[in-house]
Amino acid sequence: MYYVQDPETITAAIANNVRALRTQRGLTLDVLAARSGVSKGMLVQVEQGRTNPSVTTLTRISSALGVTVARIVEVSQAPVVRVVEGVEMVTFTQGGSAATLLVGTDAPMIHELWDWRLAPGTHHDGDAHTAGTREMLTVLEGTVTLVVDGRSHVVRRGDAVLFSADRVHRYANDGEDEVRFILVVAEPLATQDH
CATH class of the missing domain: 2.60.120.10 (Jelly Rolls)
Incomplete structure (x- = not known):
């Protein structure tokens, strides 16, 4: 049995996290596109929560940002001890x-x-x-x-x-x-x- 959180919540978390991580690092969409190999158009769709990106796309973005896929799809901030239900x-x-x-x-x-x-x-x-x-x-x-x-x-x-x-x-x-x-x-x- 698979437990899946509401897709809209996950899409919104991905959008917020990618945008926040990109801006924290001072990267433009063009620079992130070049580093990740993901088109600027796709990055815009991801940051605006208009698409459900594939694992490959998320992996490329996370690698370019220097974080895990888990960090990008994380819905809430993680405490020191994290139990994931x-x-x-x-x-x-x-x-x-x-x-x-x-x-x-x-x-x-x-x-x-x-x-x-x-x-x-x-x-x-x-x-x-x-x-x-x-x-x-x-x-x-x-x-x-x-x-x-x-x-x-x-x-x-x-x-x-x-x-x-x-x-x-x-x-x-x-x-x-x-x-x-x-x-x-x-x-x-x-x-x-x-």
């Missing part, structure tokens, strides 16, 4: 697959904890993260085909893998049953030019 977690769905961002941190290093479900015959292509980024995953159900640098690695139920995620990568479900895995992203904070 299921109803607060954000789930992104596409083609019968779902990625739930369970929790994340910003500093001193970006960490994100994800619960992924891939429908049979589907995949997710991950962009190369900041240099030095590592990802770890463990498979809870099914078998994941992880492709890094064009080389496939089969990760079965009960197995875990650690890899350098500062290169293009793919998670694929080549089987007939749903795949579920837990993913941790550990990304160094990008140096910001002010």
Whole structure:
């Protein structure tokens, strides 16, 4: 079962957070577009709350801003100890697959904890993260085909893998049953030019 907060609330939080983070860093929309690889038009739509951006778009924006995706989708400010209830977690769905961002941190290093479900015959292509980024995953159900640098690695139920995620990568479900895995992203904070 997936717990999804009201989409309008999440869209508004994304809009406010992206705009606030961009202005805190003194970045124009043009500069953020150049750093993130996301078009200026899309950034305007995101900041005005007129679109529901994909995980890839959010990842590119967060990386360019030096924060986690969790920080961008965060609806409220986090206290020193943060318990994230299921109803607060954000789930992104596409083609019968779902990625739930369970929790994340910003500093001193970006960490994100994800619960992924891939429908049979589907995949997710991950962009190369900041240099030095590592990802770890463990498979809870099914078998994941992880492709890094064009080389496939089969990760079965009960197995875990650690890899350098500062290169293009793919998670694929080549089987007939749903795949579920837990993913941790550990990304160094990008140096910001002010």
